Amino acid sequence: MLRVSTAGFRGSFRTFVRYHSHSHGHSHTHAANAYLQTTNLRDPGVRITWIGLLANVGMAAGKGAGGIIFHSQSLIADAIHAVSDLVSDFLTLATVSVAKKPVTKAFPNGYGRIETMGAFGVAALLLIAGTSMGYSSILTIAEFALGTESTFVHYFSMLPLGHHDHGKPLQMAEWNAMWIALASIGIKEALFQATNRIGKKQNSQVLIANAWHHRVDCLASAVSVASISGGQLLGLTWLDPFGGLIISGMIIRAGIAPLKQAISELAGNTTVANSSDTAERVQDEATLLVERLLPGWQLERVLLEQYGSNYVATVFISSPSKRTALG
Ligand SMILES: [Zn+2]
Numbered sequence: 001m002l003r004v005s006t007a008g009f010r011g012s013f014r015t016f017v018r019y020h021s022h023s024h025g026h027s028h029t030h031a032a033n034a035y036l037q038t039t040n041l042r043d044p045g046v047r048i049t050w051i052g053l054l055a056n057v058g059m060a061a062g063k064g065a066g067g068i069i070f071h072s073q074s075l076i077a078d079a080i081h082a083v084s085d086l087v088s089d090f091l092t093l094a095t096v097s098v099a100k101k102p103v104t105k106a107f108p109n110g111y112g113r114i115e116t117m118g119a120f121g122v123a124a125l126l127l128i129a130g131t132s133m134g135y136s137s138i139l140t141i142a143e144f145a146l147g148t149e150s151t152f153v154h155y156f157s158m159l160p161l162g163h164h165d166h167g168k169p170l171q172m173a174e175w176n177a178m179w180i181a182l183a184s185i186g187i188k189e190a191l192f193q194a195t196n197r198i199g200k201k202q203n204s205q206v207l208i209a210n211a212w213h214h215r216v217d218c219l220a221s222a223v224s225v226a227s228i229s230g231g232q233l234l235g236l237t238w239l240d241p242f243g244g245l246i247i248s249g250m251i252i253r254a255g256i257a258p259l260k261q262a263i264s265e266l267a268g269n270t271t272v273a274n275s276s277d278t279a280e281r282v283q284d285e286a287t288l289l290v291e292r293l294l295p296g297w298q299l300e301r302v303l304l305e306q307y308g309s310n311y312v313a314t315v316f317i318s319s320p321s322k323r324t325a326l327g
Pocket of ligand 1: 081085213217
């Protein structure tokens with residue numbers, strides 16, 4: 001579609017671009033995971049991704065049950081994190097195929113923002129789960145330190161932020177909870193090693209990012225191990241809920257960056273898209289395209305808008321007569 005202004009000197013056309021930009025760094029975010037979209041289990045990258053997903057299912061259940069049975073708030077917080085990872089993976093599975101659908105008349109920019117809305121949901125979930133868990137930990141510690149009848153506990157427990165068994169005496173987290181957290185570190189480290197090795201062999205940024213996610217997850221379990229064993233060895237009952245508070249902070253922190261990113265994209269910010277690798281590639285291809293299809297015309301600039309993992313490019317061009325007029 002070529003839209004030329006009445007003066008005939010300037011024009012622009014919009015085009016739908018499907019590029020996956022490379023993700024850099026080892027942040028704790030969930031990029032669209034290409035390895036969950038295929039069922040070709042002969043590919044080691046696909047296999048290790050599914051193994052990681054299944055291991056997460058088992059560990060989320062094990063840590064959740066263990067945390068409740070053995071009275072460990074830090075292990076429960078760790079389990080909540082594992083559940084949010086799972087929700088995110090399944091959401092990726094559910095939305096990526098929708099985002100790939102070709103453009104329609106009603107959706108001329110494609111369906112990519114379904115992915116962004118999914119990312120928004122997961123990030124919001126992290127913030128809600130982290131806040132609720134952190135609230136419960138603070139209340140537990142306050143009840144233990146100040147007593148259930150203290151003014152702070154009285155008013156703080158009224159906040160509608162989460163569930164808490166008011167007035168139940170705090171029980172020491174048991175050693176068994178620590179063993180579960182320790183086993184989780186072992187499994188996650190093994191997943192990191194295997195995924196990182198395959199990622200490097202296949203030169204896959206997505207796999208390497210997934211590998212580092214496994215290792216970041218180790219951190220939460222390490223906090224749990226330290227707070228449970230420290231509590232047992234030093235006789236400090238409050239240390240485990242304090243560990244839960246730290247993990248809650250980690251969960252909230254993991255939600256903030258993707259939430260900002262999703263809001264920014266949905267609100268129409270184009271800065272991120274136009275400073276990406278993709279912007280350079282589109283610029284190069286648009287230059288070639290204009291040279292080939294519109295001899296004499298010149299590319300002025302390319303504006304990218306992001307729609308999830310898709311982009312829509314507006315290519316601004318100028319005609320030779322305008323340049324003559326200016327010259
Ligand atoms: Zn995680």
